[in-house]
Amino acid sequence: VIAGLGAAAGVCLVSTTYFGAWQMSMYTAVLTICYVLSLAFATRVRTMLVLNVVGVFFGAASLTGACVWPPEISRVYWILLAAWLVFFAYFVSNTLGRVQYVSLSRMAGELGTGYTSVTEAHATVPEDKARILADIGANVEDVDASIRVLIDSGMSTPTLRDVARRGIDLRGTATWRSSMIVTAFGPWAALLFYAYYGDAHFKNLLESPERPYTSWHAHHVATVSPLLGAACILLCLF
Numbered sequence: 001v002i003a004g005l006g007a008a009a010g011v012c013l014v015s016t017t018y019f020g021a022w023q024m025s026m027y028t029a030v031l032t033i034c035y036v037l038s039l040a041f042a043t044r045v046r047t048m049l050v051l052n053v054v055g056v057f058f059g060a061a062s063l064t065g066a067c068v069w070p071p072e073i074s075r076v077y078w079i080l081l082a083a084w085l086v087f088f089a090y091f092v093s094n095t096l097g098r099v100q101y102v103s104l105s106r107m108a109g110e111l112g113t114g115y116t117s118v119t120e121a122h123a124t125v126p127e128d129k130a131r132i133l134a135d136i137g138a139n140v141e142d143v144d145a146s147i148r149v150l151i152d153s154g155m156s157t158p159t160l161r162d163v164a165r166r167g168i169d170l171r172g173t174a175t176w177r178s179s180m181i182v183t184a185f186g187p188w189a190a191l192l193f194y195a196y197y198g199d200a201h202f203k204n205l206l207e208s209p210e211r212p213y214t215s216w217h218a219h220h221v222a223t224v225s226p227l228l229g230a231a232c233i234l235l236c237l238f
Contacts, residue, residue, distance in 0.1 A: 027062035031087040059088030
């Protein structure tokens with residue numbers, strides 16, 4: 001949630017400078033809200049489904065809408081375009097993460113089916129069970145807690161066990177979501193993209209007498225923009 005609020009504050013700061021139309025305000029506001037909510041409700045499967053659908057829809061609409069490709073290339077707000085690319089790639093990859101989370105949650109449920117305590121566990125060789133219980137001794141409650149953390153999160157560490165004792169939901173903690181790659185690397189790619197293809201750069205190009213180069217460069221950027229989003233999506237699949 002804190003990361004989401006920080007990202008929202010950054011987007012709003014940029015947006016107050018580059019907003020030029022109500023469509024841009026709407027697209028950025030909806031995408032930012034969906035992003036923050038997706039971090040807050042990461043374990044709510046149905047909620048994530050709705051947020052991902054809305055995020056993908058508005059991400060695609062922002063990238064392909066008329067406000068993104070105005071007649072004059074100098075009127076394109078490239079920093080917003082880069083931000084929309086990051087949001088679009090995030091929600092597409094987050095859809096994959098939601099499916100992975102559902103699969104792992106079902107697996108954890110199957111592992112925990114019928115489990116009550118280590119003392120009631122069955123063993124093929126009774127002597128093995130007796131030896132294990134002797135090693136556990138009076139630490140039955142700690143072992144049960146560790147096994148529960150292992151089933152819920154996918155792994156059990158001292159830190160996770162301490163967090164579990166504080167009443168925090170650990171479901172899916174050990175699994176990573178591909179959308180976090182976009183969250184980590186997407187803004188850097190967007191900033192580098194804007195640093196090279198910024199408004200000032202395009203203004204200089206359009207005022208240059210070398211019109212063929214300018215036309216090619218404008219078309220080149222329009223081609224690179226969706227390719228950047230596609231690269232982020234493909235990166236999240238590995």
